Amino acid sequence: MTTRVLCISGPNLQLLGTREPAVYGKETLDEVHRRLEASARALGVEVDARQTNHEGTIVDWIGAAPKDGFAGMLLNPGAYTHTSIAILDALRATGVPCVEVHLSNPDAREPFRRRSYVARVCVGQVAGFGADSYELALDGLVRLLARRRPD
Numbered sequence: 001m002t003t004r005v006l007c008i009s010g011p012n013l014q015l016l017g018t019r020e021p022a023v024y025g026k027e028t029l030d031e032v033h034r035r036l037e038a039s040a041r042a043l044g045v046e047v048d049a050r051q052t053n054h055e056g057t058i059v060d061w062i063g064a065a066p067k068d069g070f071a072g073m074l075l076n077p078g079a080y081t082h083t084s085i086a087i088l089d090a091l092r093a094t095g096v097p098c099v100e101v102h103l104s105n106p107d108a109r110e111p112f113r114r115r116s117y118v119a120r121v122c123v124g125q126v127a128g129f130g131a132d133s134y135e136l137a138l139d140g141l142v143r144l145l146a147r148r149r150p151d
Contacts, residue, residue, distance in 0.1 A: 004048065036138060074099050
């Protein structure tokens with residue numbers, strides 16, 4: 001059985017490539033997802049990469065992750081990082097290991113970006129490496145899942 005990973009990108013990430021390229025890079029989200037899918041294949045896992053601007057949709061996807069067979073999650077909650085208790089609660093409720101992902105380094109930016117509600121329930125965080133953050137997070141998550149797998 002193939003290990004499945006859910007990758008969720010939040011609000012405004014559909015604008016990658018044109019939105020503040022000095023901060024977020026020049027790659028589009030489709031390009032980031034294609035790279036992530038290639039990395040997943042190389043790691044022997046399957047990734048389902050999605051994007052939405054809607055908090056409730058993110059909560060729904062997280063809540064359905066266990067029954068949909070996802071062993072882990074990558075989450076770039078975008079601005080919801082700093083505001084969403086609903087996403088925090090959904091992550092806590094599922095118990096599915098999640099790595100928080102950011103293209104930029106929130107701690108190096110405006111003070112309001114330095115608080116992550118979701119970090120407290122994530123197994124790790126990868127930030128500041130641009131599009132590579134997604135692939136680095138996937139690698140870390142796959143390693144964690146392999147260590148947790150019963151022999």
